[in-house]
Amino acid sequence: MPGGCGPVLSCADQNTVFYVLYGLLVNYKAARETGLPLIVLPVDCGNPLWLIVDRKIVQFMRRIPFCSGTFTRFNWRGWEIWDRYRAHEELGDAILLVTPGKNYLQLCNADAVSDIFQRRADFLRPPEATEMLNVFGPNVGTTDGTQWQRHRRITASSFNEHVNQRVWVESILQTTSLIRYWSSKPSINSVATDTRTVSLHVMSGAVFGKSYPFRGADETNRSAREDSSSYGEALRIILDRCIPLVVLGRKNLSRSWLPKSFRELYQATLVFQQHMTDAYEVEKQAMMRNDKLENNLMTSLVRASLAKVDEKGSTTASRQEGLTEEEVYGNVFVFNFAGHDATANSLAIGICLLATRPDIQDWIAEEINAVLAAVESTESSYETTFPHLPRCLAVVPFYKFETVRLYTAVAIAKSTGPKPQPLKLGGHDVLIPKNTVIIPNYSALHTHPRYWGPNSLDFEPSRWITSDGPNTQQPAPSHPTEHFKDPAATRNSPFVGWSGGARSCPGRKFAQVEFVGVLVGLFRDFRVKPVPRRGEDDGMARRRLLQQIRRDTGMRLLLQMLHPERAVLAWRKR
Numbered sequence: 001m002p003g004g005c006g007p008v009l010s011c012a013d014q015n016t017v018f019y020v021l022y023g024l025l026v027n028y029k030a031a032r033e034t035g036l037p038l039i040v041l042p043v044d045c046g047n048p049l050w051l052i053v054d055r056k057i058v059q060f061m062r063r064i065p066f067c068s069g070t071f072t073r074f075n076w077r078g079w080e081i082w083d084r085y086r087a088h089e090e091l092g093d094a095i096l097l098v099t100p101g102k103n104y105l106q107l108c109n110a111d112a113v114s115d116i117f118q119r120r121a122d123f124l125r126p127p128e129a130t131e132m133l134n135v136f137g138p139n140v141g142t143t144d145g146t147q148w149q150r151h152r153r154i155t156a157s158s159f160n161e162h163v164n165q166r167v168w169v170e171s172i173l174q175t176t177s178l179i180r181y182w183s184s185k186p187s188i189n190s191v192a193t194d195t196r197t198v199s200l201h202v203m204s205g206a207v208f209g210k211s212y213p214f215r216g217a218d219e220t221n222r223s224a225r226e227d228s229s230s231y232g233e234a235l236r237i238i239l240d241r242c243i244p245l246v247v248l249g250r251k252n253l254s255r256s257w258l259p260k261s262f263r264e265l266y267q268a269t270l271v272f273q274q275h276m277t278d279a280y281e282v283e284k285q286a287m288m289r290n291d292k293l294e295n296n297l298m299t300s301l302v303r304a305s306l307a308k309v310d311e312k313g314s315t316t317a318s319r320q321e322g323l324t325e326e327e328v329y330g331n332v333f334v335f336n337f338a339g340h341d342a343t344a345n346s347l348a349i350g351i352c353l354l355a356t357r358p359d360i361q362d363w364i365a366e367e368i369n370a371v372l373a374a375v376e377s378t379e380s381s382y383e384t385t386f387p388h389l390p391r392c393l394a395v396v397p398f399y400k401f402e403t404v405r406l407y408t409a410v411a412i413a414k415s416t417g418p419k420p421q422p423l424k425l426g427g428h429d430v431l432i433p434k435n436t437v438i439i440p441n442y443s444a445l446h447t448h449p450r451y452w453g454p455n456s457l458d459f460e461p462s463r464w465i466t467s468d469g470p471n472t473q474q475p476a477p478s479h480p481t482e483h484f485k486d487p488a489a490t491r492n493s494p495f496v497g498w499s500g501g502a503r504s505c506p507g508r509k510f511a512q513v514e515f516v517g518v519l520v521g522l523f524r525d526f527r528v529k530p531v532p533r534r535g536e537d538d539g540m541a542r543r544r545l546l547q548q549i550r551r552d553t554g555m556r557l558l559l560q561m562l563h564p565e566r567a568v569l570a571w572r573k574r
Helices: 002-032 049-063 070-074 080-082 088-089 110-118 145-159 161-183 189-207 228-240 242-248 262-289 297-305 325-355 360-371 382-388 390-408 508-523 539-550
Strands: 038-040 094-098 103-107 421-425 429-432 437-441 473-477 479-485 526-530 553-555 557-561 571-573
Touching: 002 038, 002 103, 038 070, 049 242, 070 080, 070 553, 080 553, 080 571, 088 094, 088 553, 103 110, 110 421, 110 437, 145 297, 145 325, 145 526, 161 189, 161 382, 161 508, 161 571, 189 297, 189 508, 228 242, 228 262, 228 325, 242 262, 242 526, 262 297, 262 325, 297 325, 325 390, 325 508, 325 526, 325 539, 325 557, 360 508, 360 526, 382 508, 508 526, 526 539, 539 553
Parallel strands: 038 094, 103 437
Antiparallel strands: 094 103, 421 429, 473 479, 526 571, 553 557
């Protein structure tokens, strides 16, 4: 080639191959010393560039004869959902994936996972795993040590009963409009889109104190959505295209030579940033005028940001008591990320699962109507209704817990950091090499028959109900011997849907209140079923939908139904 480009490219290729082989050899040597089962993979499964193309390449290779093997089984995002506990049943509770970049320890051992969550100083969050969450500023999901303690203290206090009241009201209002829209149609295939809207509006009310009317997926009155559309659309674009954001960085996305989708992503970050800035300034000015403030998450964080902060931006917890403006934005984004996208995905999966269980729908309706009696759902209050739905509280957690058990939205990774860390596995101490990423295999932990019995892969909410005994909560009024079995009350529980230890999800009750409100709005007066295809009866349609959920649920940014439009449901009055 002119100018000698051929030899230069050849040298670059040789260097790349050398780097891959050298990294693989070094990591293999360190992994082998552990004595754990090893799976050697030629590509780092955490490489952001690989994450863009992994699914397409693996699907292509599966079509080639004799190319199926460990690479196509383990070297793509979301393989755990398809594999469930089978790899651990074959190889053991701990499996090391050896790649050129890092070693990844997949764990399916409740005692070991609990130990890791408790040892915060030994097992840290790998920075590359949370880089996307740092787009708008440091936050409770990306900090460690004393900085995390400060963020945790402030954000945990923000998730208070006043916010829960707002969540309840918004959930009921949004879902009342949602069920009116759904029940007006012979069938709907927009469960994921519409629950995403509901979740977005609940989040908008809880975070910013702004309420927006619900509009269904095919309703044309777009102007009625006000500025919620720009805020919601910006958030959707950011979450759907997060990998280029991490790889290139926020500012580099505006380059004119990049694809149009990248520039749209950059514009979305500006819109979302402006939305947060406007809300921040409104709350700050209202506070300075001593106006009566609403109880929402932004108000709580602004109060924290106006606390004493060292002028030089000291990073010591003793000198920096509040949050900087950038940290407020960082935490608001994390709330939207976890509270909107993860909750919306779980809602869509959960509603489809409930469509396969009419008996559970009837159980929910019986409790709701017994407690609310003549009170309209929209007139109920969080303080007087939510605590007095003991049976519904049992149903909702195990519906929510059972959904999360089978389809955990996101796994929390840990790392050994700069030095090896001992870990007890099966009665033996194993020294895990430095810089090893540790992934609690939620999909395996939540489905292994050792913990969940022979029907571990089935959607069976009754597994969360027990007779009178220890480690239980309030009984249902009509069934006083039935209690909800809280996994948090069980030592070293295999259920880790909201993480564990001190870093457990601070918004857990937020999500539960939202789920209760959604169930009240949907199932008090209505029931749902999958629409049968030609030649199907209702039972066949329910079985088909259940198989569709199992086959179609996979990982993008978070776990979600990949083709939710294929789930066609019909809502009818009871």
